[in-house]
Amino acid sequence: MDNKEIEEIITNEKELEKIEQKERGRRIKEIREKELKMKKSQLGKEIGISGQFLGLVESGKGNLAYKSIKKLKNLSGHSSDYILYGLDDNNIEETRQCLEKYTEKEIIQAINIIKDIALFIKNN
Numbered sequence: 001m002d003n004k005e006i007e008e009i010i011t012n013e014k015e016l017e018k019i020e021q022k023e024r025g026r027r028i029k030e031i032r033e034k035e036l037k038m039k040k041s042q043l044g045k046e047i048g049i050s051g052q053f054l055g056l057v058e059s060g061k062g063n064l065a066y067k068s069i070k071k072l073k074n075l076s077g078h079s080s081d082y083i084l085y086g087l088d089d090n091n092i093e094e095t096r097q098c099l100e101k102y103t104e105k106e107i108i109q110a111i112n113i114i115k116d117i118a119l120f121i122k123n124n
Contacts, residue, residue, distance in 0.1 A: 020085075022060030027086060029058040031076050047071040 032043045032054075040058075041051035047068040049057075056062035064072070073080050081087040099107060 018060065021063065023086060024063075024084060025058040025060040027083060028054075028064075028072070031072070031078060031083070032058075035076060043072075043075075046075055 032038050032040070036043060038046075039051070040054045044051040044054040047054075047064070048071060049064070049068055053062060057064055069080055069083060072078075072083060076083075079087070079089050079092055081092060082089045102110075
């Protein structure tokens, strides 16, 4: 791999991180406005940051520290997976409840069956 290819990969990763950061900010803003019905200054105080910094986070120009994410998670009832990555809280909880019915051995067997099916589909 030459320097140009490496630079291109790094540039693509930075662009992807910018997109993810903006989406994360949008989710946080949506939680604040639509669910918690708080002003930036109110939520900022609750999670240990200034309202001004929260504005930067919501616009995709800043990131929350672990401690603030944890406080937002507890305050909003959303999982950190939802806050950080947009993963649907309901799917995660439904999956967790479904898997509680099975032993670890049964879950591993099911995963192996799914892998076999995926491999079969790929090869045919």
